[in-house]
Amino acid sequence: MMIVFDQVTKKYGNGTVALEDVSFEVEPGEFVVIEGRSGAGKTTLQKLMLKETACDSGTIHLDGDDISKISARNLPLLRRKVGVVFQDFKLLSDKTVAENILIALDIIGISGEVAEQRLVELLKLTGLTNMRELFPSQLSGGELQRVAIARALAPEPKVLFADEPTGNLDDKTASSIIELLQTINNQGTTTLVATHDHHFLKNQNRRTLYFELGKLVKDSKKKDQSLCPK
Amino acid sequence: MSKVNSVFKSLRRSPYQSFAAFTMTSVTFFVVTIFTLLVFGTHEILVHFESQPQVTAFFKDQLTETQVKLLKDKLQATSYIKSLNYISQTDALKIYQQQNQDNPLLLEMVTADILPPSLEVSAHRVSDLPELAQILEAEPEVEEVIYQKDVVDSLKKWVHGLRIGGLALTLLLLLGSLLTLVIILGMRVSSRRTEIKTLSLLGASSWYIKKSFLIEGIIYCFVGAVIGWGFTYLLLLYLTPNLLDFFSGISLLPISIVFMVWLLGAELLGAVVLGFLASFSATRRYA
Numbered sequence: 001m002m003i004v005f006d007q008v009t010k011k012y013g014n015g016t017v018a019l020e021d022v023s024f025e026v027e028p029g030e031f032v033v034i035e036g037r038s039g040a041g042k043t044t045l046q047k048l049m050l051k052e053t054a055c056d057s058g059t060i061h062l063d064g065d066d067i068s069k070i071s072a073r074n075l076p077l078l079r080r081k082v083g084v085v086f087q088d089f090k091l092l093s094d095k096t097v098a099e100n101i102l103i104a105l106d107i108i109g110i111s112g113e114v115a116e117q118r119l120v121e122l123l124k125l126t127g128l129t130n131m132r133e134l135f136p137s138q139l140s141g142g143e144l145q146r147v148a149i150a151r152a153l154a155p156e157p158k159v160l161f162a163d164e165p166t167g168n169l170d171d172k173t174a175s176s177i178i179e180l181l182q183t184i185n186n187q188g189t190t191t192l193v194a195t196h197d198h199h200f201l202k203n204q205n206r207r208t209l210y211f212e213l214g215k216l217v218k219d220s221k222k223k224d225q226s227l228c229p230k
Numbered sequence: 231m232s233k234v235n236s237v238f239k240s241l242r243r244s245p246y247q248s249f250a251a252f253t254m255t256s257v258t259f260f261v262v263t264i265f266t267l268l269v270f271g272t273h274e275i276l277v278h279f280e281s282q283p284q285v286t287a288f289f290k291d292q293l294t295e296t297q298v299k300l301l302k303d304k305l306q307a308t309s310y311i312k313s314l315n316y317i318s319q320t321d322a323l324k325i326y327q328q329q330n331q332d333n334p335l336l337l338e339m340v341t342a343d344i345l346p347p348s349l350e351v352s353a354h355r356v357s358d359l360p361e362l363a364q365i366l367e368a369e370p371e372v373e374e375v376i377y378q379k380d381v382v383d384s385l386k387k388w389v390h391g392l393r394i395g396g397l398a399l400t401l402l403l404l405l406g407s408l409l410t411l412v413i414i415l416g417m418r419v420s421s422r423r424t425e426i427k428t429l430s431l432l433g434a435s436s437w438y439i440k441k442s443f444l445i446e447g448i449i450y451c452f453v454g455a456v457i458g459w460g461f462t463y464l465l466l467l468y469l470t471p472n473l474l475d476f477f478s479g480i481s482l483l484p485i486s487i488v489f490m491v492w493l494l495g496a497e498l499l500g501a502v503v504l505g506f507l508a509s510f511s512a513t514r515r516y517a
Contacts, residue, residue, distance in 0.1 A: 050431055080433035090428040094243045099236075107434045155433065 002028055003049070003159065003190070008058035010044055010214075018044040019055070020214045026192065028158075031185040034194040036211030042194035043087060044214075046161050050079055063158065080108055083152030083189075085162040089144050091136045097147050098123075098132040104154035122150040126180060142173035149180060159190045166197050237445045247421070251414050255454025256461070258407040259497060263462035265403055266493060267485070269396040274482045276392065284359050285351040286376045287366040292319055292347050301369065305351065308365070310358035315350040322347065346373065404504075411508035415447050419512045426513075440513045447509030451501035459494050 003026040010019040019041045026032050034042050047053045048060055051067050060067045062081065070078050091100050101122055105115045123129045126146040136144060145165055152160055162181060166174035174197070185191040210218040241248040293301075298316050305311050317325070322345040330336045351366070353359050363377040419426070429439050470484050477483055 052431065076430075076433045076435045076438075078433075079431060084431065086431075090424075090431070092425050092428065094240065103429070104432050107429065107432055107438060151432070 002026070002063060004061040006059045008048065008055045008060060010048060010053070010055045017214045022216045024209055024216060024219060026190060028190055029188055031182065031191045031206050033206050033208040034192060034211065035196070035208050037196055039213070040211035041214040042211060043163055046084060046163050046194065049082055049161060050084060051075055080155050081158050083155065083157035083160045085145070085148045085152045085160070085165055087163040087167065089148040091144060091147055093136050096133050096135055097128055100147055101151050101154050104151045108155045118154065122154060125183070126150040142169055142177065145169065145177055146180070153184060157189065159192065160184060161192045161194070163194045164196065165193060166195060233441060234445055237442055237449060241446070241449070247418060251418065251450045252453055254410060254414050255450045256457040258410055259455045259458025259501070260461050262403060262407060263459050263493065263497065265400065267462065267466070269400060271482055272392050272396065284353060285363050285366065287349045287351070287372045288346040288374045288376070289348065289371050290373045293371060297371065301349065305362070305365065308362070310353045310362055312352040312354045317348045317350065319343065319345050319347050408504055408508055411447065411451065411504060412511050415443065415508050415512035418446070419443055440510070443513045444506055444509045448502055448505035451505035452498060455497040455501035459497055463490055
């Protein structure tokens with residue numbers, strides 16, 4: 001899925017500029033790291049992609065569709081195209097691992113044996129096979145992250161957006177999560193990973209978008225070209 | 231994963247909230263059932279009193295059969311008459327003897343000659359009684375018409391008041407029940423607004439999110455209706471022997487099982503509508 005941000009600006013009610021004049025394109029199947037400190041605008045990117053909030057100016061196109069023109073009625077269809085691993089996971093605490101994943105399938109009308117089969121695949125992919133009947137409160141941070149990834153992948157989205165997937169995880173667990181995201185990307189899913197963990201990602205040879213205070217200051221795809229206005 | 235099963239699972243996993251909601255709906259339907267029975271009972275009692283002989287005409291002398299027939303025909307010609315009963319002097323004595331069989335002194339003192347013959351007239355509606363009384367008073371053979379105008383007027387007012395009041399109170403109670411349920415379900419929905427938000431971000435449609443709350447609301451009301459009805463019926467069965475004496479002569483008790491099953495059916499239907507409306511308005515804010 002092609003993602004195009006064109007001169008996007010987003011300001012919040014209290015006057016905070018979350019994103020300013022941000023433009024970039026992501027090709028289908030790409031793995032893109034969105035790097036920046038807290039408050040750089042990474043989560044706002046995710047919110048704009050899900051149309052959880054609207055931009056003040058500029059346009060965002062997903063798969064050729066201008067998302068500002070998507071009606072409330074068709075909004076669920078847009079959201080099903082973008083799988084999101086939320087920073088706070090947003091897992092349903094009264095549902096088991098399996099139920100949390102199945103609900104994402106149920107939303108798109110997949111149930112019964114087909115859903116069970118997909119669930120088994122996802123549990124295997126994320127290494128959660130033995131934890132399907134556990135509740136979120138019984139899982140570690142890394143396991144919660146894996147459940148969130150499995151749930152995001154359940155409806156087979158064209159894009160996976162992982163917001164701080166390695167935050168608060170030890171190096172070993174974080175490494176396994178990044179490996180998992182790479183595996184998912186290798187299977188053809190466009191993958192965007194928002195992180196502040198530049199130490200961890202600096203050795204990875206991936207396209208990186210650097211954000212600072214809501215501005216896109218550098219796109220590693222454009223070699224030696226700083227986007228930050230001097 | 232069936233939606234209903236999922237809702238039941240959710241109810242089991244939050245037992246205290248579910249228990250509170252079930253208790254509230256059960257109490258609401260318990261009150262609704264009791265009130266419905268009271269309205270029904272009051273109606274039956276009023277119908278009973280309305281159907282009692284209400285105008286009695288006493289004659290100067292014993293009437294011949296032809297005279298009685300003429301008078302009956304004249305009254306029947308009006309559309310007000312429910313029943314007519316002529317009581318001759320001999321019949322009056324028999325009734326008197328029956329009523330005073332434990333008092334021989336009173337029986338010895340009275341003979342058929344001193345008891346006047348009478349005609350008991352029952353009307354379809356209480357409001358027709360004044361006109362019937364006028365017709366009877368105009369007859370030359372009639373010595374006196376006993377027509378308790380004040381009692382009838384008062385009864386008419388009560389009948390009217392109770393019917394209007396009963397209807398108004400029923401509507402008020404249903405509105406109260408609806409608001410109570412909206413508050414209960416609203417609290418349930420509010421406590422799960424994070425879940426609603428998450429489902430929405432996962433691509434769930436508004437209807438998908440509302441559906442589970444609608445099912446939940448209907449389950450609360452459905453179970454509440456069965457429990458409320460069941461408790462009322464048990465209470466009624468327990469009290470029936472004592473109430474039978476109190477309502478002797480009025481064909482009110484025991485209340486037939488057919489009526490109670492109809493009432494349950496109506497309540498279940500009402501529960502579905504109430505649960506749907508309450509859940510719908512409770513979820514409108516978040517989904």
